[in-house]
Amino acid sequence: MAQVELIMPKMGESIMEATILKWLKKEGDTIELDETILEIATDKVDSEIPSPSKGTLAKILFKENDVVPIGKVIAYIETSSTADVQSKAPEIKPSSESNANSPVQQIQVQNVPSTELNPIKSSQQRFYSPLVKNIAKEERISQAQLDQLDGSGHGGRVTKRDVLNFLQQNNTNTTISTPEVSKKETIIPQATESVKIEGGNVEIIEMDRMRKLIADHMVMSKHVSPHVTSFVEVDMTSAVLWRDKVKDQFLKKYNQKITFTPLFIQAVAKAIQDFPLINISVDGQRIIKKLNINIGMAAALPTGNLIVPVIKNADRLNLVGLTYQVNDLADRARANKLKPEEIQDGTFTITNVGGFGNVMGTPIINQPQVAILATGIIKKKPAVIETPTGDLIGIRHMMFLSLSYDHRVVDGSLGGKFLRKVGDYLEQFDVNQTI
Numbered sequence: 001m002a003q004v005e006l007i008m009p010k011m012g013e014s015i016m017e018a019t020i021l022k023w024l025k026k027e028g029d030t031i032e033l034d035e036t037i038l039e040i041a042t043d044k045v046d047s048e049i050p051s052p053s054k055g056t057l058a059k060i061l062f063k064e065n066d067v068v069p070i071g072k073v074i075a076y077i078e079t080s081s082t083a084d085v086q087s088k089a090p091e092i093k094p095s096s097e098s099n100a101n102s103p104v105q106q107i108q109v110q111n112v113p114s115t116e117l118n119p120i121k122s123s124q125q126r127f128y129s130p131l132v133k134n135i136a137k138e139e140r141i142s143q144a145q146l147d148q149l150d151g152s153g154h155g156g157r158v159t160k161r162d163v164l165n166f167l168q169q170n171n172t173n174t175t176i177s178t179p180e181v182s183k184k185e186t187i188i189p190q191a192t193e194s195v196k197i198e199g200g201n202v203e204i205i206e207m208d209r210m211r212k213l214i215a216d217h218m219v220m221s222k223h224v225s226p227h228v229t230s231f232v233e234v235d236m237t238s239a240v241l242w243r244d245k246v247k248d249q250f251l252k253k254y255n256q257k258i259t260f261t262p263l264f265i266q267a268v269a270k271a272i273q274d275f276p277l278i279n280i281s282v283d284g285q286r287i288i289k290k291l292n293i294n295i296g297m298a299a300a301l302p303t304g305n306l307i308v309p310v311i312k313n314a315d316r317l318n319l320v321g322l323t324y325q326v327n328d329l330a331d332r333a334r335a336n337k338l339k340p341e342e343i344q345d346g347t348f349t350i351t352n353v354g355g356f357g358n359v360m361g362t363p364i365i366n367q368p369q370v371a372i373l374a375t376g377i378i379k380k381k382p383a384v385i386e387t388p389t390g391d392l393i394g395i396r397h398m399m400f401l402s403l404s405y406d407h408r409v410v411d412g413s414l415g416g417k418f419l420r421k422v423g424d425y426l427e428q429f430d431v432n433q434t435i
Contacts, residue, residue, distance in 0.1 A: 007074070011340045015340055019065065019066070019209075020074070045343060052077075056078045059076045061075055146158060210307075214306065235398060236426060238427070243263075254324075259326065264350055264426075275418040279347045282368065293315040296310045297326065309333050350373045362374070371410060376402070401423055
């Protein structure tokens with residue numbers, strides 16, 4: 001009888017922990033090779049974890065809703081022989097926590113990305129995940145305070161739970177001085193008291209996990225960035241006529257429906273090349289200029305929540321490539337089949353409020369980015385058409401674009417010029433181009 005360790009798998013670059021959502025098997029259950037054992041979550045992405053071997057689930061080490069570091073043993077599977085272990089498993093080595101003479105094998109869970117992690121170092125050469133860093137930044141926890149925390153994660157690493165416990169212990173306005181900090185740091189607690197509801201004619205709806213994440217992210221964004229929003233009205237007639245002309249041919253040739261989203265992404269990617277200081281993030285008093293143009297597109301889920309899959313290197317794709325990417329990511333987002341790395345590393349975001357029939361919107365910046373574009377509904381309107389022989393009134397397909405940007409680093413001039421350039425590229429769309 002051999003025993004296999006089920007390890008919390010790597011779920012993409014920079015992800016250092018995951019939450020156990022649901023155990024689909026209980027102790028004593030028989031498990032087939034590649035049968036799903038549990039569901040886990042990182043950020044907004046849920047993943048099913050298959051069994052690396054055939055056998056019996058002998059022991060579960062963590063319960064549902066526990067946050068577990070990557071690489072931690074989460075369960076043991078008993079197998080009748082080592083032949084039951086999945087042959088395609090990566091390197092198998094004895095567990096460092098087990099008796100060297102016992103038949104324990106360490107198996108990395110299959111079907112998940114195995115990208116090497118690239119964690120962040122502190123001034124004391126201590127490693128912190130980006131999630132921990134983001135929470136510390138949001139809650140104004142200094143680097144010195146992080147360095148003093150006792151980590152419960154793998155190798156003594158500080159986890160999300162450690163930081164939240166630290167905040168809970170300091171749930172009143174507290175000034176904490178450290179040897180490395182010359183002035184006192186103020187910890188701003190989160191509200192923990194329930195709101196008293198008067199009257200009985202109400203329905204209490206608990207936020208689900210994703211809604212809590214979205215709520216925290218939106219509040220954090222408003223807290224971090226002073227938002228400014230600019231607007232332009234764009235004549236989309238050429239783009240509308242071209243799409244109407246080619247959509248049937250496009251579907252027949254590529255088996256893909258072409259929407260306006262690839263056109264928006266193409267225009268934004270071109271404008272970012274003209275104004276690269278839109279494609280940045282802020283780290284304290286440093287500006288981080290991103291050399292890749294990775295455009296996120298906000299997608300509505302059947303639950304009403306939003307998720308933002310990212311098209312990497314969007315400037316290197318033509319309209320056909322963008323259409324494939326847009327349709328694939330949108331379909332898998334709605335089916336909850338996105339991979340964690342597919343919602344990471346965005347440098348700019350587009351959200352389509354026109355899909356809900358809205359004329360325009362004032363979107364909230366998707367941190368740590370510094371700008372987000374909202375596209376409104378395309379409507380036929382009377383408009384002035386300038387011609388060499390004089391101005392005319394005609395029916396045109398018009399749309400509002402709105403750009404929210406971080407006024408710490410994006411001034412009105414840069415934000416306004418960038419937004420106008422996006423509009424120019426859409427208005428100058430070549431109605432005669434072929435697919």
